Amino acid sequence: MRWFGFGFNAFGQIYVREKTTEVKSTDTVDEVKVSSPAELTLSKDCCLNTVVQIKASWSRRASLQLDGDNCVHLTGFGSVQPNESCGVPELSHGSDVFISEAYLTLGFSDKIEVWDLQKEKKTRSWSMEIKTLPETSGSHVSLPLVPGGYIAMKPPFYRPLSQHLKAKSLALSAEHAILLTASGDVYTWGQGSHGQLGHGGLSSEEEPRAVEALLGMPMSSVAAGGWHSACISDGGDLYVWGWNETGQLGLPSRGLRKAQQQQHAGASSQHSGSTPAEELREKEENEEVFISIQAFPALVDVTPSCEVQKVSCGHRHTAALTTTGELYTWGWGDYGQLGHQSSVSSDEPQCVEFFREKQMRVIDVVCGAWNTFAAVVKMDVGASS
Missing domain, CATH: 2.130.10.30 (Regulator of chromosome condensation 1/beta-lactamase-inhibitor protein II)
Incomplete structure (x- = not known):
């Protein structure tokens, strides 16, 4: 599975163009606007084939990567280095992620954590333990839903x-x-x-x-x-x-x-030959x-x-x-x-x-505020377009 993005890219949410020290960053229009789908990038050591979920706010993109070392990568505004991980801990199996402009919510199997993205050093602002209720054990609910309520974009985070x-x-x-x-x-x-x-x-x-x-x-x-x-x-x-x-x-x-x-x-004003009736x-x-x-x-x-x-x-x-x-x-x-x-x-x-x-088949789509992200796979041979 490959991920592509297009739209607003002022903070490198989609990709960060590599620059040399000899070239000044003057071509800001191309960096801000990505009008043709571009394949997403993380860091040099990370592969997006293992990214199963993407959530986006206005200035950031959160990518949930499941490849044995489950982790969330935060790309965009506030990263110290382009495409750097946000520094949150590794997530356990069955994890989930939800992002707003100010906060990143992480779902573990036994707890929920909310991290403040407005501070230079990302800090955990709030957490709560969760217990899967018997009546919901057979069905999976995704953030921002949690048992008994949901996680809001601003305090108080838990709303019943x-x-x-x-x-x-x-x-x-x-x-x-x-x-x-x-x-x-x-x-x-x-x-x-x-x-x-x-x-x-x-x-x-x-x-x-x-x-x-x-x-x-x-x-x-x-x-x-x-x-x-x-x-x-x-x-x-x-x-x-x-x-x-x-x-x-x-x-x-x-x-x-x-x-x-x-x-x-x-x-058409220069060569209009239409009659008043037309x-x-x-x-x-x-x-x-x-x-x-x-x-x-x-x-x-x-x-x-x-x-x-x-x-x-x-x-x-x-x-x-x-x-x-x-x-x-x-x-x-x-x-x-x-x-x-x-x-x-x-x-x-x-x-x-x-x-x-x-010849790509889209299997998932996620809209950020001013951009769009799509997960694709290669179209099967003989599949209709």
Whole structure:
């Protein structure tokens, strides 16, 4: 398995370009933006083939490596040397990792530790022992979920959850949370100013509240972006809601379409031979319903040929992985985080052709705030593209 990244790279979260003492660092644009998928690097002695999990914040990437000496490598802002390990202890078998901009959470088989990343010398800020409950022993839950509750992005780190929810997975953003229950129901709470809670309004919720529009349709996974949310049904359908300013919901965005029309008008103004009637007809054809905030879950048709098996959300972009191993991205693309080898934004899901052209099958996708990471394997001989 190989990992690739694209998008925001100002702190070397994706790769660090080697420089000589004779060359000054003036080409900052290429270092900040990675618009074409680039294979990730750790240190010279580490192999990414053994990395099973990646989590990302705005300025850092945490890579969980399982190869006999289980460890977490922290790459990006705050590293003393490029691609240096963050200095946290080795993790035991069955470990997990979760990262925010300020803290790194490590999951052991018998305890949870939270490390402060804001200090020059990484220090352990908080820890708690955990015991696997009998009723959950047959099912694995991932951070930030822990038995009886979840780990928040800021103190108090442990937040209890009602036992009746029977949480299966949890997605956290800086301002809201999305919980998936064992029965496939979706609950949200937190800040709702951009419709990201999916309850039809813009109010906030202090306690988990069921997304009524999804009741009766069991969901298999959930994801939280900066101000938008997503989930996948058992049948592989993708539902999204929240803010759509840069097309991150995959729905028509007025801002993006207006910018595209201005570019088109500028390119064609010098040789336009359209009659007034043709211009009026073109204007009417371009009239459509634009969506700035989608306060209820909306179905997005990523691709009619296959189902969606995983979705991940950045601050203002979204990535979806299909059952055929293809990666689709949409939303804000200024840093190349859509992987289309450009900085163009899009309010329509588009396939990342790089992996198809390289005959690679995508098996996992993780969005950072302004970047995207994908795990790939070589496509089987004879497999359909």
